[in-house]
Amino acid sequence: MFDISPTEWTAILLSLRVAIIATLVATPFGIALAWLLARHNFWGKSILDALVHLPLVLPPVVTGYLLLLTFGRRGMVGAWLADNLGIVFAFRWTGAALACGVMSFPLLVRPIRLSIEAIDRRLEQASSTLGAAPWQVFATVTLPLALPGILAGMVLGFAKAIGEFGATITFVSNIPGETQTISSAIYSLIQTPDGDRAAGRLVLISIVIAMGALIASEWFARRATQRLHGN
Amino acid sequence: MLRVEVTKQLGEFSLEASFTSEGRVTGLFGASGAGKTSLINMIAGLLRPDRGVIILDGETLDDTSTGAHVPPHRRRIGYVFQDARLFPHLDVRQNLDYGRRMNSLAEDPAQHARITDLLDIGGLLDRRPGKLSGGERQRVALGRALLSKPRLLLLDEPLGSLDEGRKIEILPYLIRLRDEGIPMVYVSHDAAELRQLATQIVMLRNGRVTALGGVKVLTSSTPA
Numbered sequence: 001m002f003d004i005s006p007t008e009w010t011a012i013l014l015s016l017r018v019a020i021i022a023t024l025v026a027t028p029f030g031i032a033l034a035w036l037l038a039r040h041n042f043w044g045k046s047i048l049d050a051l052v053h054l055p056l057v058l059p060p061v062v063t064g065y066l067l068l069l070t071f072g073r074r075g076m077v078g079a080w081l082a083d084n085l086g087i088v089f090a091f092r093w094t095g096a097a098l099a100c101g102v103m104s105f106p107l108l109v110r111p112i113r114l115s116i117e118a119i120d121r122r123l124e125q126a127s128s129t130l131g132a133a134p135w136q137v138f139a140t141v142t143l144p145l146a147l148p149g150i151l152a153g154m155v156l157g158f159a160k161a162i163g164e165f166g167a168t169i170t171f172v173s174n175i176p177g178e179t180q181t182i183s184s185a186i187y188s189l190i191q192t193p194d195g196d197r198a199a200g201r202l203v204l205i206s207i208v209i210a211m212g213a214l215i216a217s218e219w220f221a222r223r224a225t226q227r228l229h230g231n
Numbered sequence: 232m233l234r235v236e237v238t239k240q241l242g243e244f245s246l247e248a249s250f251t252s253e254g255r256v257t258g259l260f261g262a263s264g265a266g267k268t269s270l271i272n273m274i275a276g277l278l279r280p281d282r283g284v285i286i287l288d289g290e291t292l293d294d295t296s297t298g299a300h301v302p303p304h305r306r307r308i309g310y311v312f313q314d315a316r317l318f319p320h321l322d323v324r325q326n327l328d329y330g331r332r333m334n335s336l337a338e339d340p341a342q343h344a345r346i347t348d349l350l351d352i353g354g355l356l357d358r359r360p361g362k363l364s365g366g367e368r369q370r371v372a373l374g375r376a377l378l379s380k381p382r383l384l385l386l387d388e389p390l391g392s393l394d395e396g397r398k399i400e401i402l403p404y405l406i407r408l409r410d411e412g413i414p415m416v417y418v419s420h421d422a423a424e425l426r427q428l429a430t431q432i433v434m435l436r437n438g439r440v441t442a443l444g445g446v447k448v449l450t451s452s453t454p455a
Contacts, residue, residue, distance in 0.1 A: 122312070122316055123318060123319075126312060126318075127318070127333075128276075128277070128302070128304045129277070129303050129309065129310040129376075130329050130330035130333055130334075130376070130379045131305075131307070131330050131334040132304055132333040133304050133333075134304075136333055145320060
């Protein structure tokens with residue numbers, strides 16, 4: 001049963017790489033956006049808020065297709081990136097990471113936004129009276145106090161990214177070694193006659209990864225909360 | 232010297248106050264809701280006046296006629312809040328050091344030792360704010376504000392959240408501070424407290440200054 005084949009290993013490692021990169025790259029954007037939504041009122045805020053949540057409610061295949069139209073070789077952004085920066089998303093693992101990042105973005109942003117909204121703004125005022133410029137207030141008070149939410153968002157985003165299927169397969173297909181993640185490998189395996197055992201192994205591994213992520217997030221959250229409450 | 236001439240509309244409440252203070256400790260006296268906190272928030276730069284000027288030692292901090300407004304972090308005005316507002320993610324040592332770091336001031340171990348001594352907080356340095364008593368928290372907040380080397384110290388009911396016993400514990404420290412010579416604006420609704428600390432009184436009622444002068448103006452009236 002636990003005789004994991006090289007193809008399966010490739011899919012597992014690729015999934016991890018895609019989900020980790022997607023989460024790490026999305027996090028700074030997620031923090032910036034969460035802060036904007038939590039702290040500012042501006043024209044079009046509700047539209048931006050809806051846009052962030054769109055991947056949560058849109059059929060993943062639609063998101064994947066839109067990504068293909070935008071970031072594909074002939075897409076507006078995709079063509080520009082390929083010509084000017086040499087970054088190609090179409091049918092590459094980077095495209096899988098982009099799809100996972102977009103799909104997990106709403107889950108990443110929400111806990112961060114909530115934790116920023118929960119910060120006592122009077123602490124930020126105290127910080128400014130002690131001589132901290134706005135960016136220093138953000139770096140030394142807002143960010144550390146939002147840390148539990150940031151970690152929770154990252155873990156949720158990671159969990160979503162590692163399980164993403166619909167948008168990824170639509171955007172970058174299901175190429176072993178390049179874009180075949182655990183999910184798409186399971187999908188291929190259960191469509192082949194003798195794939196059940198291998199599919200079973202991958203299913204088990206995805207359960208282990210998911211459990212690990214949840215336990216890690218609990219641990220992080222507890223540590224961070226302890227830190228904040230001064231113990 | 233501190234000159235304040237401001238008006239501010241806050242919902243139904245209108246604040247219209249002007250005073251000039253030369254005293255070392257200006258006591259801002261009035262009942263709750265008289266506008267004391269709004270007034271010192273404007274001095275700190277946390278709140279902007281609708282109209283008026285705030286001038287400290289010849290430097291214009293606010294002047295609505297020219298649009299001048301120095302943001303709080305450039306005012307070098309320390310602020311001790313009623314609720315201390317220590318940073319919960321930092322220990323006492325880091326809280327005390329915060330202002331120095333933000334202002335990129337050189338370390339000053341002598342000053343640090345003197346202030347921790349003055350406030351008796353040397354034994355608390357490794358603790359987190361969550362593990363301090365109310366009185367200890369307030370002393371650390373005082374130390375934190377002082378160590379940012381302010382040119383003016385604002386104190387908003389620093390004894391307000393403490394019970395009688397704790398007040399008596401903190402008061403001597405405040406008297407020591409006054410004798411250090413840093414100009415202070417001390418907000419309180421407690422005449423007895425101000426009689427011990429203030430050298431000049433600004434009495435505030437319903438957003439208006441009703442009396443100005445020495446500590447003796449406190450005897451003529453008590454807050455509602």
